[in-house]
Amino acid sequence: MTEQLKLYINGEWIDSSNPQLFDVINPANQEVIAKAPKATKEEVEQAIKIAKATFESGVWSSKNPQERAAILLQIADKMEEHAAEIAQLETQNNGKVLREAEGDVADSISAFRYYAGLIQNQAGVIYEAMEGLQTMIVKEPMGVAGLIVPWNYPLLMAVWKVAPALAAGNSIILKPAEITPITAVKLFQLIDETDLPKGVAQLILGGGTVVGQTIAESDDVDVVSFTGSTGVGRSIMHAATGNLKKVSLELGGKSPNIIFDDADFETAVDYALFGIFYGSGQVCSSGSRVLVQKGIYDKFVEEYVKRAQQIKVGPGHDESSKAGAIVSENHMNSILEYIRIGQEEGATLACGGNRIERDGMEKGFFIEPTVFTNVTSDMRIVKEEIFGPVVVIQKFKDEEEAIRLANDSDYGLAGAVFSTDSNKALRVIQKVRSGITWVNAYHLTNIQAPWGGYKHSGIGRSIGTYGLDEYQETKQINMNLNPQPLHWFE
Known part of the structure; x- marks a missing residue:
């Protein structure tokens, strides 16, 4: 009953x-x-x-x-x-x-x-x-x-x-x-x-x-x-x-994750995946905008897409599942609509983008990990909070552009910088207008630290x-x- x-x-x-x-x-x-x-x-x-x-x-x-x-x-x-x-x-x-x-x-x-x-x-x-x-x-x-x-x-x-x-x-x-x-x-x-x-x-x-x-x-x-x-x-x-x-x-948030050429590559890829696909992207502080310096952009995208496609999506009680269901049908449809909008806006759908209706998931609300590349800052998928397993990857050339792109948002909840140059990492993270930030990590926090954001x-x-x-x-x-x-x- x-x-x-x-x-x-x-x-x-x-x-x-x-x-x-x-x-x-x-x-x-x-x-x-x-x-x-x-x-x-x-x-x-x-x-x-x-x-x-x-x-x-x-x-x-x-x-x-x-x-x-x-x-x-x-x-x-x-x-x-x-x-x-x-x-x-x-x-x-x-x-x-x-x-x-x-x-x-x-x-x-x-x-x-x-x-x-x-x-x-x-x-x-x-x-x-x-x-x-x-x-x-x-x-x-x-x-x-x-x-x-x-x-x-x-x-x-x-x-x-x-x-x-x-x-x-x-x-x-x-x-x-x-x-x-x-x-x-x-x-x-x-x-x-x-x-x-x-x-x-x-x-x-x-x-x-x-x-x-x-x-x-x-x-x-x-x-x-x-x-x-x-x-x-x-x-x-x-x-x-x-x-x-x-x-x-x-x-809400639309948080930037800045990855410089000199970042530890494997660490940056790993945390960039964790930053958005943890919780199926239904996390206010998700790193939904990944900003990658031009020197490693192509290599990063190739590895990131390959790894995203390997994420096992499935029912939460299945121990092999690494990402679970979207919370409701209405929210799933909202995410799928944003994916449609992103394609309509001209972004490249590098992987994912579909509802999963196989392997016993036909009745559930599951979406593939989705990656967009070749995006511009005026696109809705870059500006608006999607709150799902959808990430956009943008290219930048130097510190100044990275900071400008990171702060080009109505939101200011979270953000991260990946670099092996600690001086540069600290210099950049201090200029990111967000309340919760990381250097060479993402999503790691504790009960003693304040949680909240800037702007909207x-x-x-x-x-x-x-x-x-x-x-x-x-x-x-x-x-x-x-x-x-x-x-x-x-």
């Missing part, structure tokens, strides 16, 4: 009053794996009201950092006990290969433990700026945090928001992507088994136009954190102006100490150590 999912409000699992249900499917075979509710506006408002009341009661917000940390560690321990099951669910719902899902689960567990440690060690500041006056700078929770996460990392993106928001002492409302709610539900089932007070954490399933919009508009939500497309991010930001709530946005790639930073700051207010407290009349008006 297909599981019917529920909403989690005030520590209870409840059915939505909306009888309409959404089919949650496995993108590898279109099997319906669950039925999800579409919460009503009234149910979202109820969850917000409970979150606000819980915050104001102090049952969580007034707990000391050690008490909050203990419960974050409980969540981490519960996740570790169920790690294999969670990874299987992530692969089943999202389509990514199992080893990617296992990595996401491990990183999620680490995030809860990281913020449990961080909140216990966050220090305030004390100034004695003038005689007799002591100024303390302290951090406080913001209130109610609305957390809206995407479908490409359903669990990890949720945890990147849930862990710091709870660590800071906020009450939260989590909205997973409509098409990938399974691991968020499992996370909250585990949270329900811990000592987190009822009403601190709510899980609301449904579409963005009702659930996301209501969260963003609500005057009782103090901070909204969204990860997703730039277009939706603009809508969230506009909706949030009612009470001027704090907004954190991690949005967003506002604010996730994870690290910066991620905790997103869910805290900064207050100054001035103490007069020698209180006596001021005599200002005498």
Whole structure:
């Protein structure tokens, strides 16, 4: 029997009053794996009201950092006990290969433990700026945090928001992507088994136009954190102006990967493949624009195309699969349309470009690793985020042109430079207008480092100490150590 999912409000699992249900499917075979509710506006408002009341009661917000940390560690321990099951669910719902899902689960567990440690060690500041006056700078929770996460990392993106928001002492409302709610539900089932007070954490399933919009508009939500497309991010930001709530946005990317003639060739090819085809290209920071210096361009393209054609695409549960399914039929069709546009624009389709409908993948949403060459900067496939296993390779002649091409984008999320000349690599990477960058690597990062971008790639930073700051207010407290009349008006 297909599981019917529920909403989690005030520590209870409840059915939505909306009888309409959404089919949650496995993108590898279109099997319906669950039925999800579409919460009503009234149910979202109820969850917000409970979150606000819980915050104001102090049952969580007034707990000391050690008490909050203990419960974050409980969540981490519960996740570790169920790690294999969670990874299987992530692969089943999202389509990514199992080893990617296992990595996401491990990183999620680490995030809860990281913020449990961080909140216990966050220090305030004390100034004695003038005689007799002591100024303390302290951090406080913001209130109610609305957390809206995407479908490409359903669990990890949720945890990147849930862990710091709870660590800071906020009450939260989590909205997973409509098409990938399974691991968020499992996370909250585990949270329900811990000592987190009822009403601190709510899980609301449904579409963005009702659930996301209501969260963003609500005057009782103090901070909204969204990860997703730039277009939706603009809508969230506009909706949030009612009470001027704090907004954190991690949005799209069209990230450059610059490879110089003097790069270690094998390393550059390997990371350039990993940079775009990891996660089937459904990663905001993917290196979807590979810029190659003219001296090695032809050699690079030949080797890159050969290696791309060897990538084994298949169902995520198949251990031999190196790239999994596209998350949905709609998104698959969007990617295929971009491939059609690229050919129409005159780019050379060097390999791939087709839906895979063979070897048991006839019902799944699979696309061949796709490489375009002979592209120009005015082409849509170069300018717009495709968010799939599609890469464009451009030629450049020198540092100046490489930097110009790299920054010729509305986005500024990620970027990389490959060179054995460390001075040149550092010189160039400092001029790349992106928030997450690498030298002689791609996609490697950790929970301690801030995550976010420039320009249309967003506002604010996730994870690290910066991620905790997103869910805290900064207050100054001035103490007069020698209180006596001021005599200002005498």
